[in-house]
Amino acid sequence: MTRRTVGPGQTEGQERRLELALQAAGLGEFEWDFARDVFVVSPRMAAIIGIEPGETPAEGGRGLDRLVHPDDRERLARTREADLAERDAFDSEFRHIRPDDGRVIWVRVAGIIVRGPDGEPASITGIVEDVTGRRLEEERRQQLMAELDHRVKNVLATVQALAVQTAKRTTSLPAFLQNFAGRLKALASANELLTAARWRGAAVDHLAAAELSALAPGQTSLEGPELFLTPRAANALSLALHELAVNAVKYGALSVESGHVDVRWGLLPDGGFELTWTETGGPRVSPPGRKGFGTTLLQQVTGRELNGAVEIDYQPGGVRARLRAGAQAVAPRPETVPEAPAPRPPETVAAANGAASLKGSRVLIVEDAVLLALELETGLSEAGAEVVGPAYELEEAMALLDRPIDAAVLDANLNGRSVTPVAEALSKRKVPFVFATGYGEAGGAPGGFDAPVIRKPYDITQVAAAVAGLLATS
Structure with missing residues (x-):
């Protein structure tokens, strides 16, 4: 404090400890002397709010209002008047414009009101704290919560759409459960990778590995540059790879030990990318007689979600699919890049002739x-x-x-x-x-x-x- 005396019973050592405590807490102190109508500003407070230390006119409390953000001045004035009239303490947070460098910071001002014999305020002793970091963190948290709410609703809407569309094109409950569960797993894999990268993007090779590593590790090959996709594109590609993989396991190259799937991708001159899926060594292929939801998802949904197009060629020697995506689907390299997913063993499923028996257990x-x-x-x-x-x-x-x-x-x-x-x-x-x-x-x-x-x-x-x-x- 610019002017301070050691009070009755207060030692120099106690005064020094108080000074050190205020410094350690990052607090600046002040006094508002009503009789002289001045603010007495300590060097620590001056350093926080960007003004000169010492005495400055209080002007009935409005002396520093010109440095308060215009959007907060009226609220601060109302709070101050109410506290002076009704309370013995005050505590307020507002935005302050530093006059030395123009920066806008959030400050917390709190103090004790000392009243005279007539009950009117005689002085206020208080502290000032820079709470910009906490305020920014609160804003970020609110933004994250809003973003999370948005994503959860999108995921729920996607799951609902998958359930409805899968049900419309499935003739039995077991088939529906199998198809729907597989698509949910594809979405879960993509979301797991996105979460690891703080939802900044997912790598194409990670998405492909997550979908194919557990199906036929020795029958697949992946090749392409490091390439990251936006969350929307990552979910779309994950579902597309899942549909292609399921078809390959049921009818195509992965249905026999001699088959092979080659997945390659690369950037396009316009900033987008192209991925090709090529099956070889499997049974002879012919176009499907019925268009299921998987085909619709590939040919219509995936292309639109990637801002591109999907072409599927049912060649006799094996299916060949080409997925083109626009530049909007490509994301910058995230600051946090997760490690490639470890190959997972195929998950145990019930035998085709019936569910596992746990009788007596x-x-x-x-x-x-x-x-x-x-x-x-x-x-x-x-x-x-x-x-x-x-x-x-x-x-x-x-x-x-x-x-x-x-x-x-x-x-x-x-x-x-x-x-x-x-x-x-x-x-x-x-x-x-x-x-x-x-x-x-x-x-x-x-x-x-x-x-x-x-x-x-x-x-x-x-x-x-x-x-x-x-x-x-x-």
């Missing part, structure tokens, strides 16, 4: 999402299991561990808490378990446990088959 379900827990309970019960639980919280799961359990299905995260204590307890009892999780760990099971992982969204038959496999080997 006691299976613990630990899942915090109620709908998923109910789906697991129904599916495992239909497979013959006696369900223990479901447990939705960590404490519920731990309390169920004293019951007879043959196997368990664990969600990795229970309302923000790790399921590790449950997994450790099961491991000590030599009870096998499978993780059914939405987390995209590339390095194996969560927590480093030696356990199968089924990644959400999943088909319930995958979980039942994984549990059956555990019981068969335990």
Whole structure:
């Protein structure tokens, strides 16, 4: 403070400690002397708001209002008048324009009002704090929440459209569930990569590897430059690669061991890119007799989403698809580039002749999402299991561990808490378990446990088959 005296009982050491505390907290102090109508500004406050230290006219509190952002002046004046009339303290935040460099900063001003015998304000002693960083962080958080809300709604709308369109072109419930689950997984893979890059873009090679690595690792080849796509284009390409891969597994090159799929991509002169999918070594190919949703998705939806076009040539020697995308689909290289997804083993699915049998087994379900827990309970019960639980919280799961359990299905995260204590307890009892999780760990099971992982969204038959496999080997 420019003028300060050591008060009664206050030592020089205490004064020094106060000075150091204010400095450490990044605070500047001031005094408003009503009798003399001046602000006494400390060097620390002067450094924060960009004015000279010392005394400056208060003008009834309006002396520094010219430095307040025009949009905040009226609100600040109202708050100040109300506090002076009714309270013994005040606390306000507003934008301040530094006169020395013109920067706009957010400041917090707080103080204690000392009143005279007549009840009128005699002085105010207070502090000033630069809260620009916190304010900017709050704004970023609000922007992120709004962006997240927008993305979630887009994802839900996409999932709804996929469900409706898949249902319209599917003749049986099992076929619908299989086709719909596959498309959901393609979207999940793309979103996992986008999340790792903070939604700034996803690499084409990562998208292709995520879709093809688990299908036929030795029958596919990928080649092209590092190329990143916008979130919209990444989702579109992921779905397109999924449709091509499913057709190749059912009818094309990946339906036989001698077949091969070659995926190549490159930039175009206009800033877009082109990707070619070439199948060889498979059975003889002919154009499909019926146009399903997969074909519609490829030929109409994918092209529009990529601001380009898709051409599919059903040559006798193998399908050849060419996807062209406009420059709008290409994203700059993100600051955070995730590692390439680790090759994942094919996920266990139920045998074609029926669901896995869990007859007589006691299976613990630990899942915090109620709908998923109910789906697991129904599916495992239909497979013959006696369900223990479901447990939705960590404490519920731990309390169920004293019951007879043959196997368990664990969600990795229970309302923000790790399921590790449950997994450790099961491991000590030599009870096998499978993780059914939405987390995209590339390095194996969560927590480093030696356990199968089924990644959400999943088909319930995958979980039942994984549990059956555990019981068969335990």
